[in-house]
Amino acid sequence: MAAPQSDHRSPEFLAIAGHAYARLKELLGTKSPVVLMSAPGHGAWEAALVNPLAPGDRIIMSETGFFSQRWKEMAERLGLQVNYLPGDWRTGVDANRVEECLRADATGSIKAVCVVHNETSTGVRSDLPAVRAAMDAAGHPALLIADVISSFASSPYYHDAWRVDVCVGGSQKGLMLPPGLAFNALSDRALEAARTSGGCPRYFWDWNEHLGPEGSLGFISTPAIPLWYGLATALEMLFEEGPEQVFARHRRLARSVRAAVAAWNLELVSTIPDEHSDTVTAILLPEGNDPNAFRTLCREQYGVALAAAIGRWATNGFRIGHLGALSEAMILGSLGITELALGEAGVPHEAGGVGAALASLRTNQAREAPLRAVG
Numbered sequence: 001m002a003a004p005q006s007d008h009r010s011p012e013f014l015a016i017a018g019h020a021y022a023r024l025k026e027l028l029g030t031k032s033p034v035v036l037m038s039a040p041g042h043g044a045w046e047a048a049l050v051n052p053l054a055p056g057d058r059i060i061m062s063e064t065g066f067f068s069q070r071w072k073e074m075a076e077r078l079g080l081q082v083n084y085l086p087g088d089w090r091t092g093v094d095a096n097r098v099e100e101c102l103r104a105d106a107t108g109s110i111k112a113v114c115v116v117h118n119e120t121s122t123g124v125r126s127d128l129p130a131v132r133a134a135m136d137a138a139g140h141p142a143l144l145i146a147d148v149i150s151s152f153a154s155s156p157y158y159h160d161a162w163r164v165d166v167c168v169g170g171s172q173k174g175l176m177l178p179p180g181l182a183f184n185a186l187s188d189r190a191l192e193a194a195r196t197s198g199g200c201p202r203y204f205w206d207w208n209e210h211l212g213p214e215g216s217l218g219f220i221s222t223p224a225i226p227l228w229y230g231l232a233t234a235l236e237m238l239f240e241e242g243p244e245q246v247f248a249r250h251r252r253l254a255r256s257v258r259a260a261v262a263a264w265n266l267e268l269v270s271t272i273p274d275e276h277s278d279t280v281t282a283i284l285l286p287e288g289n290d291p292n293a294f295r296t297l298c299r300e301q302y303g304v305a306l307a308a309a310i311g312r313w314a315t316n317g318f319r320i321g322h323l324g325a326l327s328e329a330m331i332l333g334s335l336g337i338t339e340l341a342l343g344e345a346g347v348p349h350e351a352g353g354v355g356a357a358l359a360s361l362r363t364n365q366a367r368e369a370p371l372r373a374v375g
């Protein structure tokens, strides 16, 4: 990414970008067009709403945490009417509740169901195929729009097979890149909705601004060229290891993190084991312990950056991110420092988290060759 690069009309760049585009579609499991934009995830969030939906349209969103909250605020500011299904910031989307709402909508006035697949603020993964099944069971034509920013490329997501109409992804999570490239994978129904509903006023965020003829790659404005070089390489790395092996690696590492948390006798934010995220773990400290003092110790004394908890858990939680480029060495180092700092910060906990993580890694050992020198 730091090497001298060709301009975006050059044959060299177009070959690299075209290759990356095909690989990205393969990893997404889609034959439909994918719209890539130079933007953080928020840009693709906005594009996912303003193309297929028009002001006044009714949509369903579910309160899963900080990210569902922000996406809902965005939708409201864009003039959409959001039916926000309340949640406790510890569990995922309730597919039965979605089905009830859709069944109650006899006139088909609800245009979309929006789901944050992996709620990064709580470490809770929602069951996206269950939401699709609920929509099918209700026989409702709403579009399924999913934020897969912190799940895609580190845990399973299959765009066409799960029949998602629009997904929202970004470069800086499972794709192991710096921030600045975001995307929407589409479906025929999503493209049709954008054509026929008129959507919201938009210019840069118009999908057509970022697509060439017949859903091919097109660059009307200047793309973030270095990120495209990085994307091509990141996808090569992911396919070299194999997507299923990448997902298994993250599952294995996530289990070892949860084993450490259990041994420390600390509490996970996520309360339903089937919903535990394999890309981020949110952890609660016992009441009265300042998570930020503890995190500062980790960062300044030991060079380990634990994430702050955000939203509802900001005053008593912290998060361990374990997505993207991550190896056993990195996770064991982080857990070791976490345990050391818990002791130094005087946070009540049991010892033995690292040992429990080692035991977990031993029982869930990698059967495939490890990824070459990640980290």
Ligand SMILES: *Cc1c(COP(=O)(O)O)cnc(C)c1O
Residues within 6 Å of the ligand: 040, 041, 042, 043, 067, 116, 118, 119, 120, 147, 148, 149, 150, 170, 179
């Ligand atoms: C990181 C993240 C976002 C926001 O992405 P930005 O690049 O910061 O705009 C949105 N949703 C989820 C689930 C995320 O993890």
